[in-house]
Amino acid sequence: MELDLAEIHQLAAEQGIDAETLDESLTEALRLAYSKTPHAAKHARVELDDRAGTFTVWAQDEIPQEPTEEDSHPAPKLGEEYDDTPNDFGRVAAATARGVLNDLFREAEDKRIFGAFAGQKEHLITGVIQQDALDPNNVHVAVGGVEAILPKREQVPGERYRHGQRIRVYVVTVSRGMRGPEIVVSRSHPGLVRRLFELEVPELNSGAVSIMAIAREAGARTKIAVKANAKGVNPKGALIGPGGARVRAVMENLGEEKIDIVDWSAAPDEFIASALSPATVREVAIVSERNQTAIAYIRDSQLSLAIGKEGQNARLAAKLTGWKIGIESLETHQAKLKEQEAQAAQEGQTAQAAPAAAPEAAERTSDAASQESAGPSPQGEEG
Structure with missing residues (x-):
């Protein structure tokens, strides 16, 4: 059966499809198309002749075998191959070839797209x-x-x-x-902010400055922790840029979203204090390093700034550091400390007074014992 294989191979080559892949797909598709024709043989294969531009369907019939004592249900054997190419198979073959080409072209295009974008992940x-x-x-x-x-x-x-x-x-x-x-x-991934800064800040690409952590609530606020890897480099200044040009360029891509840039530190108390910026933290007490919990003490006038609108600033600081951060009033904390010190001092005075009172009690007990041992008075006997 004739089939313009030369043209098919040329079209495939233009799309980067090799001849072997094309022939394998085409022979299998033609075999499946043949199997759906009336009176198709159960066992068949398709052979392509590239030079002649033809293909042949070679079929084999099953030959039943006589049962024997050793095998009562012997498997049938296959007879010799014979040409079983249907006479009216040309139109079906042409449609099948077009379908195979379309599938291969689509697959090749998918591979090209996948290959092009696979390297763009996280960019x-x-x-x-x-x-x-x-x-x-x-x-x-x-x-x-x-x-x-x-x-x-x-x-x-x-x-x-x-x-x-x-x-x-x-x-x-x-x-x-x-x-x-x-x-x-x-558009909401924290990685978007990181990549935007890398476009604007040469120090990030050179390694002089590193972004250590990012916490983001897209559309509202982002906190970024940075550190310097070279002497004399101001990491926050590098991201802000001259006159704030760099951070402003990033913010133009983020709409109304605000950006806080803070200093990273390996010391948890310092990092937590920095993360709660723009509030000024007076003291950070580490409650449990294992559970990563801490308390930040802040003046009453700065409490609302540390917590932020609807708790946003404190929430982002916790995401940025990875710590559970409690925020308490410094004045209230100091008042509690003074109260505890006064109570401890009072308990100390009570403890010192107790040993001084002990000899007096002992003396009174001794006098009472002496009177009991003397017995009744002489006047009592005379009476």
């Missing part, structure tokens, strides 16, 4: 928003002819996404789905 990409009326919960972002998905869970509360708007997104996952590569991007 920033820029795309154009494409709204899909059939998928209102998700935002579709076109990136170089490919659509990435910005799902509801990765969107920033209150952020609007307009059709045709250019947007920077963070690549969360790249996976193979049922319909090809699935690229999930985010």
Whole structure:
């Protein structure tokens, strides 16, 4: 049966599909197509002739075997191969070849896309928003002819996404789905803030400054802990930039979201005090290093600043440090300490008075004992 294999191979080669892969897929597809024809043999194979541009279906029939004493139900043997190519199989073969090519082209394209984006995981990409009326919960972002998905869970509360708007997104996952590569991007991931700063701060790329931790409530506030790896470098100043230019450039990509940059420290008490910025922490008491719990003591005038609106500042500080942080009034704490000191002093005075009173009690006891041993008075006897 004729089939223009030379043209098929040329089309496949243009898409980067090798001839061996094409032939394997084509022979299997033709075999399956033959098996669906009337009176098709149970055992068959397809042979391609690239030079002649033809293919042949070679079939084999089953030959029943006589039972023997050793084998009462012998398996049938296969007879010699014979050409069983259907006469009217040309149209089916052509349609089958087109289907195989389309599948291989789609698979090759999926591999290309997957390969291109697999290396972009946890990086920033820029795309154009494409709204899909059939998928209102998700935002579709076109990136170089490919659509990435910005799902509801990765969107920033209150952020609007307009059709045709250019947007920077963070690549969360790249996976193979049922319909090809699935690229999930985010606008709420803390990694987005990290990558935006890396675009603006050369010291981060050179290693002079490191971002040690990020805590983010997307659309509201982000806290970043930084440290210097080189002498003479101000890590907070590096991220802020001259006149605040660098941090301002990042914030332009985040809308109304605020950014706090604090100093990281290996000492938990210092890190906790820094994380509660902009409040000034007077003292941090480590309650349990094992359970990572601590109490920060802050003046009454700074308490609301340390806690933040609806507890946001304290919550972000806890996320940033990984510690459970209790916030208490410094004045109340100091008053408690003074009260405890006064109580301890009073207990000490009582304890000192007790030994002094003991000899007097002993003396009274001795006098009473002497009177009892003297017996009744002489006047009593005369009477």
